[in-house]
Amino acid sequence: xxxxxGDLFPPGYVELNGYKVLPDFPAxxxxxxxxxxxxxxxxxxxxxxxxxxxxMGGLMRNAQSxxxxxxxxxxxxxxxxxxxxxxxxxxxxxEVGLPQGLNVKxxxxxxxxxxxxxxxxxxxxLPDTVFPALEELLLEKIGPVLATRDFNIIPAxxxxxxxxxxxxxxxxxxxxxxxxxxxxxxxxxxxxxLLCREGLYPFAEAITAAKRLRRAARTGAWVCCAASALGxxxxxxxxxxxxxxxxxxxxxxxxxxxxxxxxxxLSGWVHRF
Numbered sequence: 001x002x003x004x005x006g007d008l009f010p011p012g013y014v015e016l017n018g019y020k021v022l023p024d025f026p027a028x029x030x031x032x033x034x035x036x037x038x039x040x041x042x043x044x045x046x047x048x049x050x051x052x053x054x055x056m057g058g059l060m061r062n063a064q065s066x067x068x069x070x071x072x073x074x075x076x077x078x079x080x081x082x083x084x085x086x087x088x089x090x091x092x093x094x095e096v097g098l099p100q101g102l103n104v105k106x107x108x109x110x111x112x113x114x115x116x117x118x119x120x121x122x123x124x125x126l127p128d129t130v131f132p133a134l135e136e137l138l139l140e141k142i143g144p145v146l147a148t149r150d151f152n153i154i155p156a157x158x159x160x161x162x163x164x165x166x167x168x169x170x171x172x173x174x175x176x177x178x179x180x181x182x183x184x185x186x187x188x189x190x191x192x193x194l195l196c197r198e199g200l201y202p203f204a205e206a207i208t209a210a211k212r213l214r215r216a217a218r219t220g221a222w223v224c225c226a227a228s229a230l231g232x233x234x235x236x237x238x239x240x241x242x243x244x245x246x247x248x249x250x251x252x253x254x255x256x257x258x259x260x261x262x263x264x265x266l267s268g269w270v271h272r273f
């Protein structure tokens with residue numbers, strides 16, 4: 001089961017706590033560069049940065065040669081400037097100097113031409129429904145796959161800050177995550193579920209219920225086939241020994257209802273979580 005940024009953190013669960021722009025860089029340009037790379041990456045943070053840029057009266061830029069890095073960041077060329085946007089670990093990997101004593105758990109850093117230009121502090125709040133949703137998935141042995149585009153949402157962050165069982169989630173390489181979360185990838189035209197609420201829980205509920213329904217349908221079909229075969233063999237045996245009175249309509253009805261009871265029980269178990 002693919003889990004994207006919006007599944008874990010629906011709109012409103014990621015907030016911008018504030019930002020700091022270094023004196024050598026114009027604030028509008030730093031916010032615009034960061035918002036442009038976030039937008040082009042397809043991250044769920046795009047609206048957050050776009051709203052901040054619009055509040056400043058700034059405009060998006062055109063980025064070229066956008067690249068995604070395994071270290072947790074993005075790089076591109078904007079109007080001749082080499083722009084890096086990513087996590088603190090990515091900035092250290094790219095040898096960008098960070099302020100001493102920096103204590104920001106989750107933030108987006110922007111560097112221009114190798115110099116740190118801005119720091120955007122973010123606050124992630126995990127909905128309470130995520131915990132029972134993941135528990136239900138793991139109970140049904142459905143493997144969650146993190147197909148996130150936000151470079152801050154990694155297994156280490158989910159496990160350390162929110163105590164999620166991130167070690168039981170698959171976390172592919174960045175190219176594979178982008179491929180899995182691509183909104184333009186082809187899908188089947190068959191409608192399988194209608195979700196009326198945002199977040200992970202409705203999605204997990206639909207997936208686990210579908211798996212239980214398939215299992216119940218298969219088991220019920222096997223029970224019916226076994227009942228038919230056993231009933232045919234039993235009727236043949238009673239006929240061969242001349243016990244015709246045992247094949248009364250009432251006895252046959254009781255036999256069929258008895259074998260139908262497991263199917264009813266299986267059907268009633270599907271929707272219980």
